[in-house]
Amino acid sequence: MTSLADNQSEGKILILATETCAYPGADSVGQAHSSYPANTFILRVRAPALFPEHFYLDCFNKGISGIIIMSCGEECPYDGAYKAMATRLDRVYVMMRQQELDIRRLRLTAICTVCNRAFLNEVNQMNKVVQELGPPQMAQS
Amino acid sequence: MALLNPNFAEEMEPFTEDTALACFNCGTCTAICPLVYEHFPRKMIRYIQIGAKDRILENAQELWRCLHCGLCTLTCPREANPGEIILGLKRFVVANWRRS
Amino acid sequence: MNSIQKTDFDVLVVGGGIAGLQTALDLGDQDYSVAIVEKDATIGGKMIRLSKVFPTLDCASCITTPKMASAAHHDNITLFTYCDVNSLDRMGQTVTANVTQRPRYVDPDKCIGCRQCEYHCPVYVSDAEQGGFSATKAISIPFSNAIPQVAVMDVENCMLCGKCEKVCPTHAIDYFQEPEQFVIKAKSAVLTTGFELTPVSNKHQYGRGEIPNVIDSMQMERLLAPHGPYNRVLRPSDGMEPDSIAYVQCAGSRDKSMGISYCSRVCCMYAVKQAMLLSGSLPLADITIYYMDIRAFGKGYEQFYQNSRAMGIEFINGKFAKISEDENGGVYLRSKSQNGEGGVTASHDLVVLSLGMVPGWNPEGICPVSADSDHFVKTIRPALSPTLTDMEGVFVAGTAAGPKDIVDTITESGAAAIEAAKYMTAREHSRKAAASHR
């Protein structure tokens, strides 16, 4: 099937979107009928702090080309969760470098419920990155 | 620049009960008027509201084009009675002419 | 849900539109038993018939259906549809309503909503639910998300061929069904009787509904609805895609020559909304809104209005005087011009009259509650307790008490629910106090 090939060549982008901010933000983009690349897959999360370091590495290992964490940023309903996650992410970046993965494949950003333009920006930028980099190749895999 | 003179409405009072005050400038009267003439009658009504007496006198002739057919009064959404206002203006102008 | 068994309730809600549903839900959630009496064959009122709603552009069905469903499934709420309230009086401690259930000619307890009758009925009738633009059958379920899903027979048009009776798997068709009278007793009542559109026949200058390409705003809602009559926007006279569409604001409001001096409050916003939806479905069409004042006063409304201007919707300041038809089905409008020459004539392919609201119910002769000079139900303490009527224990919410948008209606319904709940609490207290004195 052609569409399958298309999707593969596009490289898949995983988006972790918080239930209170970024996920409704993505809905708001939908309500505005603003188009964006279809190779994006949004997971609704309560707080991205849930994901341990290995989760990200596993994703790249499975063939995900890019990950955007769309958090609530300072608006996070769980006081301290954002900070906890940000420090964890630093460790993920270190691990990515060890695996010779371009760290541009993982981005942390804050998206609120009405951040339509920011959402589109993030998605388009990541799409550019994954088009440029191609599928992830891990050193140890 | 035209200067506002709201006292004019009172000057009009001896000539008509309907002194253009109820009008909210929607323009229905102009659109329904069979004369199809530049902003008639709303223009005159607006001139009363802002007290542009000189404008009224300058353009007084226009008043006598009015057929007094009553369509504007029938259609006016605010019952401002534009037909009667025009009639009142005619009386005002005639009185003015005669005085001068 | 359908057969009349229980007739004693805490609260009687008259009208099953969004106001009635919200009031009933807010009372039911407090464990009061509620009866909703609806004149139509389905609950949902005007809102379920809309396409999308401003300023969020949510689809109206998506917002209304869950409320309809939760009311219908609520343990404390009983629905009575296709019912007329003949009288509503207070007798001592009780509000008593005499109600007539009109015959559907279908047994509601037996009907399973399978629509076999509808599919087999040979008689096509104009579908009022689709603005009269398409046809339905002489027996049908009003629309796909109607509640209850029970067929209704249109006896005016039925030719008694008997096909529906033959195909009905549950033998629910009953040609001999009679109107059923019953009495509902309650401690309190909430009037949520809603509105109707200003009748177009009241304004000669707008063609009295006789010009085919002059339609009303509710018909446009149907044209825009995802499950509308044509699935796209076409003008009624010849099925042409309109290239230029005009909205006539205040077509049934702020016009003393029609006896309606008040502002209907929602027409500006729904016209802006429809214009935005139209520019989505007909990207090349010119859309013009002729208005006096744009009343975008609610939360997010002004921003919505400014967006529509940025999208290229044209706004012309001036009330409409006259509408007439040209030989190609086009519509001529006369209004004042923005500047320069006075009366101007503009031609459009399709004209939408932004009709206002008139009360959906007249209490005269039915209920001793007073109507105000605008004919809507009178409220006696509009500042502090806006849902109080002049009848004890009877409250009002939504457009029954004057034009209102959906947001304000839903909020007011909550307020009416707390007033009714307070009334019943106070009564319970005094009853207990009296009992303890004895």
Place this chain on the structure above:
Amino acid sequence: MYNPKDIIELIAGNVGKTRNPFGIPKFMINRWHKDLDMPDKGDAMLFTGLMYQFVPYIEKSTKYLAKFEDTFLEGLIRFAGYVPRYLSGLGLSVITPGGEKKKFNGILQDIAKILMASNVDFFYRPDLDDYSGVLLYDLGDQEGFVQHARYVTGKLKEAGIKKLITVDPHTTYALKVLFPKYADASFDVKTYFQLVDFQSKNGHRHVTLHDPCFYGRYLDLSEVPKKVLTDLNVECVPVRNAGPFTNCCGGPAESISPKLSTEVGDRRLEELNVTGEKIVSMCPICLGNLRKSGADVEDLSTVIAQCLEK
């Protein structure tokens, strides 16, 4: 367009002098009653207000006015001395064709016959039948109008008149609405067609009824003639703009701008012609102005009277 000031002063002067706007003595205009034997006492007085009588004169004078509108001669009228004799007074009377006068006299005679056939207890007193002054009111000469109205009502009051029968919308409006307001005189006023009371199915025809503004909007009388005609088996073909929504014939502008008057009249005629039936009017101004636009117009009284004769 003529300077309204000149026209007003001309007309006001004429009314002041001769009690009618054309400056022609009443006895010369009002001759229709001569051939009829009408009582001079009775319950209600027929009050023509002389409007029908004026039509031939109006037509003639506006024809000349139209000729000069927007020409250099227009300005000349400003100087009273240059007002051509034929626009006013005896001169106008002389140049107005006799046939026309006769035709309009016939209308009034028909009305009298209709009243008789309806057994209305009415009378006619030419000495009390005056011009209502409504044109002065329309032109904004309030002073002149009130003065004239007081003169007219004074005579009527003195003669003890209480009930009046009118024949045209303008006079009816003046008597019913303006006189009570400005001349402190209230009469019981009815138009002749409100009094029609005889049966006949002789009509056998279709007509297009043009409602005058004053009956349609100001006096709410449009339904009455329709009913009278229907009872006589005359079918009124519906006109889109009728009754309260009727359109103007253009007549009222004729003294100031005959051009405008014709323009408006042409538009109305176009609307009326849609039906393809004979146009029937009930107002002398409409009758005159629609005719000017080329219409074949009959007066309502003529149609009713025809049913009478058959």
Place this chain on the structure above:
Amino acid sequence: MADENKDKAITSKRKVGVYICYCGGNISDHVDVEKVRERIEKLPEVAAVRTNMFMCSDPGQEMIMEDLKSGAIDRVVVASCAPSLHETTFRGAISRAGRNPYIYEHANIREQVSWVHHGDKATDKATRLVSMATAKAEQLNPLEPIRVEAGKHVTVIGGGIAGLRAAKDLADRGIKVVLLEKSPFLGGQLASLDQIAPTGDKAADLVSDLAGQVLNDDSITVHTCSEVESFEGYVGNFRLGVKKQPPEMDPEKIKPPGAAGEAAGEFIPFAGVYNGDMPSVPAEFTVETGVIILATGFKSYMPSKGEYGFGEYEQVTTLPELIRSMAENKAAGNLMEFNGRKIRSMAMIHCVGSRQIPGIHPENEGGYLNEYCSRTCCSATLNVSNIIRTSHPGTRIFEFYRDIRTYGRGQEELYEEAARNQVVFLRFEDDASPEVVRNISHSGDFPLMVKVKDTLTFGEDVGAPVDLVVLVTGVEPNTISDLVEMMKLPVGTDRFLLEVHPKLRPVELPISGILLAGTCQAPMDVGEACNAAGAAAVKAAALLGRGYVELDPFVALVDLEKCGGTGECVNACLSDGALNMVDMEVDGQTVRRAQVTPALCLGCGVCVGVCPENAIEVAGWTLKQYEAMVDRIVAEEVTA
């Protein structure tokens, strides 16, 4: 089909039912729904796939219920619009079918597919999203809501008309209320008005009436001069730390109430009702409460210096100032007096600080624009104009407006009355605001001139020589950044508090148990604020009516077999007391293991990320589920 199902029953232990909505074309216009159905039917865990025009409708829900009842399926996935709209609808349907509502997963194929993607890509993406949902659903377990006892107690923050209304409504329903007000007075902004439009009520009467009822109600405890300092807890069991302190008042402007001998319950003009409670020393106390209603109100827009001559010419003032001056100076007379000057003519300029447009209006000092309409000012202005024209017939009024928004019952009449009262209206375009200048070039001794391109006079330039210019200032939300931060309140782009959904949940916030009342949400008039307060009260009454509140079951769960007792989770936990290390017996040995206090657990999952043994999960949102979903994103066979 039937045979296939049998096969699946062997290979998969779960029977997931998938229900795909057309959404009346909203989805099916861009997504080939039937194709998605065909593909999803092939997935091993899927037992049934059905489609419907409106899945949320009664017949749609009925379909799901029947499949559950017949045992054809035991997990449910609905693919339709955003979960915020209908997740609860379908969970409700599952409950009605007698099943646990948490065996449900939602696939968002409208907002995140059909409305943003088109063609085959939309269909492919929808297929993947549905397959991800079924993969998650396969791992879902029934959950029981956490029931917490909830005291029948509500705290209302803000003692304006909305706060008072909500407090009294709840007290009348037998619920105890604490009302916290920052200032020493009750009545809020309404107390600084005089006659309100269009009802003609006196603000003093309304405030006195309602505040009197509140103060006389034994069920309501009023604390003035009190501010919330800390916030913790959850619905049914909130704990607020409140600080009560002597008010900071400008003694020149406001006499401390009580000092002047005002009795409790007395209305003090332009301040409000004094409740006789004036702390002399600061005090702190704690309020334990079930529900919090925010009624923090609004403040009047303050024009910046130079805006329409404000702060530059002494003859330029604001509507609130004018109202105050009129109330304090009620003497009749041909001319109105303001600041000791007789006013022969005055200009009212509408929409000051409202309806600001980016690129046309300069940003306010805080770097924002008030793009919204302030809703109440048109009627308020017309009402004031009518009062002036009636009691001071010599004072002429010019109103400069963009649109007159007399939308409500009785308001259009105010507009008409103003016109009949000879108020002259002038209309300006959005980008051509009137100018206020010193009147030099024109004759007359009027100090100011308001110039405008008047669209009612056919676009002519018109000037109004005036003695006074009144800026009709709009409303802004009160500054409550401390509360916003403390309670994590959502704020809209207009800076007002943002409800969950204007129609579905108009007075609720995403945080369960915190409700909105009145003008903290949007501009409103008195009646509307009271309605909003009533709507908040009814929600609170329903929430607390049963004495307990049911909470989402999405809390941390410890797998005691895996837990190694490292205590990492406890260290990471954000909610005090939600996780503790406790000694417990496992296989006859006493070990320290993590234990969860469900009512306090936020369900954020911070603990999940740090556990070295993967021994802790958030119920309903497990890491395994996420991993299964990622597998489906990359699985090639899904869209094959």
